[in-house]
Amino acid sequence: MNSFWITQANSQAYPTLSNSTNASIVIIGGGLCGLxxxxxxxQNTKDIIIVEADRIAYGASGRSTGKISAQHGYIYHNLLTRYGKKLAKQYYEENTAALAAIDEIIKKHAIACDFEYCDATLYAMNEEEVKTLEKEYQAYLSLDIPCTYQTADSLKSPMQAQLTMHHQARFDPYRYAIGLASYLAKKGIRIFEHSTLRDIKKADDCYHLYVNEHIITAHDVVFATQFPFLDDKRFYFARMYSEQEQIIAFAKANIKQQMLLHIGNHPIQSIHAYHDHTLVAGNSHKSGQMKKDSYNELQKLAQAWVQGRFLTQWSSQDYITFDKLPMIGYLSSEKEHLYFASGFRKWGNTTSHIAGKRIAAMIFHQPYQENIFAPARLSSFFSLSFVKENGNVLYEFFKRKRKAEDVDFPSVNEGKIMNFDDHLYGVYCDEHNMLFIVDITCPHAGCICNFNTVDKTWDCPCHGSRFSYQGNIIKGPAQYHLNAFGDGFNTLDPHFLLKDDDTK
Structure with a gap:
């Protein structure tokens, strides 16, 4: 289901790649990071191509809560404790600079997206959460982050404590993205929608990218796709995990504070009072692993909190590294001319601009700050979370192989996993009682997809690929669609190795 932002905006359509071509730089992904x-x-070249498998900003970029902030939950205490003051300070300063850069871009190019400054508040609801919030407050003080801390005595609400970061911002992320894309297109940047990368091969001093049965030749390639198309033996599939959350839009709610974020473990995690609407986000879970009825629970809790009229709902997805820092930089080595950005931890509005500026500096050999976000860092390996999440992947891979499946066909708007001829298929029944039966073995690594009751999609519980109930790709890392029943089994290709192009 499309987001509140997408349904309200008129977007420009871009062509599908229909012939082979070349460019100095190709960017895979038309979300905020790619843009x-x-x-x-x-600012240095116009010889750039953006390739998007769906529509511009139809993924996480157009499905967020619209917050632009350096307040990313319980993060600064952890950064101080684990990495020290220098890195924690740099994290804050780069996110703050990204917020200012967004403001500058909007003003310079007259992008109408309702950008405005406001406060962002992190709150606690019980004594245990207050202790955690106090640690974050002390981290703010240590890092000289402008803030206000309030306890229950001064609050006229159920909240027990609040930590407010001042001069943050909010906007309509989708209108910002399509406005930025429009500017780039007018400047001569080539943008292609509905153009899916199928393969990439090394050819002498360039790369051949196979898109829509055509070849794009490029010197530098940027993967702005959340999950890298190519792993190149760096085990990215094991170094981060995908997480989804549900977002519900209400009209005429009673929330006064504009941007709220809960520091504890609660179904409601984020509230954004956006003009006459309120967006409530929560029910975070690993992609493809939403618990039954959890969405209904979130809706009831949100309704009781904001007391607004329900408008719509959707889900969003992002990748999280085990050290909670994004990955931005060279995919494998400086010699390969391959770049990668991911692990934004649901804070892509600012992190995408950090990534864009840093990768541009790398490509043009310009100076940039020490790369604390380098994908090659070892801190994303071998933590307790690393062991736990990768154990979960193995569990999901094997559990469906031995689980009994449904024998009754689904009801209207329901999806079920069924077994035909000793193979698992996903069966969805639409509002016209039409059945859509697809092979739900994920083409990326062979896990079995689960049905998402909010978006009516088939989602991979291992690495986060998403497909429509018809089997079309919504989100990688998978690069092939789900075959319909009778069309054979799905093609599996994890793209673990970069291959040389032997074609002449």
């Missing part, structure tokens, strides 16, 4: 990277690159 921001193209923006910073365009």
């Amino acid at each position: 921001a990277t193209a923006y910073y690159l365009s």
Whole structure:
């Protein structure tokens, strides 16, 4: 289901790649990260192609809560404890600079997206959460982050404590993205929608990218796709995990504070009072592993909190590294001319601009700050979370192989996993009682997809690929669709190795 932002905006359509071509730089992914990277690159060259498998900003970029902030939950205490003051300070300063850069881009290019400054508040609801919030407050003080801390005595609400970061911002992320894309297109940047990368091969001093049965030849390639198309023996599939959350839009709610974020473990995690609407986000879970009836629980809790009229709902998804820092930089080595950005931990509005500016500097050999976000860092390996999440992947891979499946066909708007001829298929019944039966073995690594009751999609519980109930790709890392029943089994290709192009 499309987000509140997408349904309200009129977007420009871009062509599908229909012939082979070449460019100095190709960016895979037309979300905010890809667009921001193209923006910073365009200050030195126009020979850039953006390739998007769906529509511009139809993924996480157009499905967020619209917050632009350096307040990313319980993060600064952890950064101080684990990495020290220098890194924690840099994290805050780069996110703050990204917020200012967004403001500058909007003003310079007259992008109408309701950008405005406001406060962002982290809150606690019980004594245990207050202790955690106090630690974060002390971290703010240590890092000289402007803030206000309030306890229950001064609050006229159920909240027990609040930590407010001042001069943050909010906007309509989708209108910002399509406005930025429009500017880039007018400047001569080539943008292609509905153009899916199927393969990439090394050819002498360039790369051949196989898109829509055509070849794009490029010197530099940027993967702005959340999950890298190519792993190149760096085990990215094991170094981060995908997480989904549900977002519900209400009209005429009673929330006064504009941007709220809960520091504890509660179904409601984020509240954004956006003009006459309120967006409530929560029910976070690993992609493809939503618990039955959890969405209904979230809706009831949100309704009781905001007391608004329900408008719509959708889900969003992002990747999280085990050290909670994004990955931005060289995919494998400086010699390969391959770049990658991911692990934004649901804070892609600012992090996408950090990534775009940093990758542009790398490509043009310009100076940039010490890369605390380098994908090659070892801190994303071998933590307790690393062991736990990768154990979960193995569990999901094997559990469906031995689980009994449904024998009754689904009801209207319901999806079920069924067994035909000793193979698992996903069966969905639409409002016209039409059945859509697809092979739900994920084409990325062979896990079995589960049905998402909110978006009516088939989602992979291992690495986060998403497909429509018809089997079309919504989100990688998978690069092939789900075959319909009778069309054979799905093609599996995890793209673990970079291959040389032997074609002449």
